[in-house]
Amino acid sequence: MKPMLKFMRKYARSYLIKVIFAVIIIVFVFYFGAGSLREKETKIAEVGSFDILYPEYYEAYNKELEMFRQLYRDKFDEKMAAELKDKVLQDMLNKYILLVEAKKLGISVSDQEFAELIGSIEAFRKDGKFDKDRYVAVLRQNKMDPEQFERGEKTMLLIRKVVSIVRDTGAPVTDADIWAGYVREKGKVDLFYSRFSPASFKDKVTVTEKELNDVYEKEKDRFRGEDTYRLKYIIVDGKSGLRDDQIYMDLLKAKDIDAYGRQRDLKVNDTGSMRQSELFKTYKNLKIETWVKDLRKGDVSLPVRDDGRSLIFQLVEREDGKPMEKSAALQSIKNSLATNKAKEKARLAAEDAVKNKSVDKKTHTGFISRTTTSIPKIGDIPRDNAGMLGLTKDTPVYDKSVDINGDYYVFGYAGEQEPDRQEWQKDKERFAQYYTARHKEQFLTSFLEESKQAMLKQGKIKILKNPKEI
Incomplete structure (x- = not known):
């Protein structure tokens, strides 16, 4: 698995990998083991005559959780884990929508098709052919019930058949397409843009005394100086020969990181007294802001893993910030209100420009890739606004204002460069395969979404448990 992930990360932009990744997604979306079609367990949802039960959901979630942890590594956080819960439920709804479609179309899996599938699995073969004793032994070794395994494999094969039929139902792809x-993938586009900066609207906003005092009375407890922290920590790496989880458990008992360090001959580092902002900046790669506030004096943190090592902290001192003088608090409120009002004026001005299709044609981006994720001298393009790179003569102004680093932009089409024709001739066959596969996947996605919305409206899909509460 690890060599495959390394390969995928290295060549993530190639056509081949995009198609391979699409196939991997389909497998994870639709194959969640045997399922629990008849077990009397807690129901998560109903899709037609099928029930999505907790054991099946739990198994599916854990499979995807492991895959995402390997793909995203240290970037995988609690927010992503929470979002994954809903994604897994949506994927399982898709699985059963396809099973409903199979019933509707009268599609089934014959004994011959199933025998061919099982016979093709190398783990079940001996001397070049299917071996029943080996089959039973492999299942027993993996603690799998043969009946449940076969039901799961038949379900997977049935879904493959339906997916293949749905994919091929879409409109054919032409050379022009x-x-x-x-x-769109290889071309470049030049964009005009107008910038609406909140700073330019600051002198056009006013903040009344009433607004200041109202906010102060509601939030005066919030206006304090920064908290200060002092922590000590031990770094655990491969050289120590110690496990971070064992050190953590030892420290919970010992409660004295200095004494433990001397006993184990481990260096104890001291942050000294640090303001909160300084602490967060210094240890931002450890996401310290997400856990340090929960520590009380003497508490030990869970091991924080970073770049092949672990850090275990103990909170030595924490001093709450002192209350701010009222005059300073009022000034802070005034600045905040003025900034928010100026930003709102900038946003409204940008939206008016979009509505009137008015873009300053003196400033432009220069030619940039239609698949870029950032614009030089402007910043990263928000994921939801990638459509701005698809502007053409026929759609000359992007239909939304774009917030980039706090400023609002309105983008318009200035020109484009087509890909080099010689490169096109070299890439044509490979790209055609990729584009056709992607087109089929997009049709499948649209089919599933439209079916889901229709079934929800008709009461044929019922969500019985909120994924966040599971």
Whole structure:
């Protein structure tokens, strides 16, 4: 698995990997083991005559959780884990929508098809052919019930058949479609833009005394100086020969990090007294802001893993920030209100420009890739606004204002560069395969979403448990 992930990360932008990744997603979306179609367990949802039960959901969630942890590594956080819960439920709804469609179309899996599938699995073969004794032994070794395994494999094969039929139902792809897709992937676009900075609206806003005092009375407890922290920590790496979880458990008992360090011949580091902002900046790669506030004096943190090592902290001292003088608090409130009002004025001005299709044609980005994620001298493009890179003569102004680093932008089409024709001839066959596969996946996605919305409206899909509460 690890070499595959390394390969995928290295070549993530190639056509081949995009298609491979689409296939991997389909497998994880639709194959969640045997399922629990008949077990009397807690129901998560109903799809037609099928029930999504807790054991099946739990198994599916853990499979995807492991995959995402390997893909995103240290970037995988609690927010992503929470979002994954809903994603898994949506994926399982899709699985059963396809099973409902199979019933509707009268599609089934024959004994011959199942025998061919099982016979093709290398783990069940001996001397070049299927071996029943080996089959039973492998299942027993993996603690799998043969009946449940076979039911799961038949379900997977049935879903594959339905997916294949749905994919092939979409409109055929023409050469013109493929070229247009290649232009979107490899072409470049030049964009005009107007910038609406909140700073330029600050002198046009006013903050009344009433507004200041109202906010102060509601939030005066919030206006304090920064908290200060002092922590000590031990770094655990491969050289020590010690496990971070064992050190953590030892420290919970010992409660004295200095004494423990001397006993184990481990260096104890001291942050000294640090303001909260300084502490967060210094240890931002450890996401210290997400856990340090929960520590009380003497508490030991869980091991925080970073770049092949672990850090275990103990809170030595914490001093709450002192209350701010009222005049300073009022000034802080005034600045905040003025900034928010100026930002709102900038946003409204940008939206008016979008509505009137008014873009300053003196400033432009220069030619940038239609698949870029950032614009030089402007900043990263928000994921939800990637459509601005698809502007053409026919759609000359992007239909939304774009917030980039606190400023609002309105983008318009200035020109484009088509991909090099010689490169196109080299890439044509490979890109056509990729584009056709992607087109089929997009059709499948649209089919599933439209079916889901229709079934929800008709009461044929019922969500019985909120994924966040599972």
